[in-house]
Amino acid sequence: MPVPHHMQFFVDPNRCIGCQACVQACTECDSHRGHSMIQLDYIDRALSPQTVPVVCMHCDTPTCAEVCPADAIKRTADGVVQTARKPRCIACNNCVLACPFGVPKMNTDMSLMMKCDMCYDRTSVGKKPMCASVCPSQALFYGTPEEIEKLRPRSRPVDTFRFGHQTITTKVKMMVPRESVLQDFDVLGALVPARDAAFDPMLAMLDVPDCAPGGTDA
């Protein structure tokens, strides 16, 4: 049974209080007991207690699956990007490096990449994901768009993200302040000042002394 289309996942980092309940709940799941598929990131730990829960955003064009040489990451028709298939995953780390959101984590002990699959065992039978069911501040919310609209009138959901030249649309939505202006995020853009249409990030890396092969020793 697929995850119903009207049920959606919303991440609202503004509301995260860093209680780690989602991490604990995820760790207790029977399908991956002892391993959390959600992580709590600190924005700038020295200056702020602000945390962000990071779940898989379930991209419409999953970069992790695009780069998988073993054809191990699959996306079901309901838009959920599943965790790596055990018999196929070769623990090459490509997905870990490629994911713009930093979601997949390599389990080196098991030679297996495991990632959030939106609790497919629960959501596919109409239940909430573990993390959303325990989040006390509802920073992780699972419900219909109408519900979130009513609950958070001052926020709006965002499902389009730009990373350099890559535009990603996702199944999971990020809640942002309603009037906020979105900023594109570009790691290479910070390194390379000039960019044009013919910009090639791989070539650009060669121009940056610190990124060039062998350049860090100089």
Add this chain to the structure above:
Amino acid sequence: MSRNTDEGATHTPDGRPWSEQPQWRRDFPIDLETDEYVSRRDFTSFMVLISSAFACGQLWIVGQNAWRERRGKPPLKEIARLSELPVGASTTFHYPTENETCVLVRLEERKLVAFDQACTHLSCPVIPRVSEKRFECPCHNGSFDLETGHPTAGPPRRPLARIRIDLAGDKVLANGYA
């Protein structure tokens, strides 16, 4: 192997339709349904291939049988003399070729048995234990009955290959497999 439709839920990275995507992307689809889809043509060719492999295997077995029958019976061969083998003693001999070691045991005055010495488990040579009425295979503690060659303990499941023994006066002759 893949079903190339634009119905897949996964978008293409460049936004162009699936039909315009490179072949490798269509061969290794990200959509689970498309990935698991097997076309009738692929299924049929797989079935034909596997069935032909089975058929070839059967023909090979038939051929082997025919070849074995045409080769005929192994020849009569003198392997020991009764006068040199007291009751309860055993000896080894090579039969039908020099590379196959067999073991001969004299159980009673006029009763002798002979078996291929290779254990039917992993071909270790078996050792006759006449007082215990068994052949012992030391590799994995296999055990065979001394008179019939049937396995009695350990990993072996098939009996030892038995060699027919003929007596002609003092001579002990091996006369093919029993």
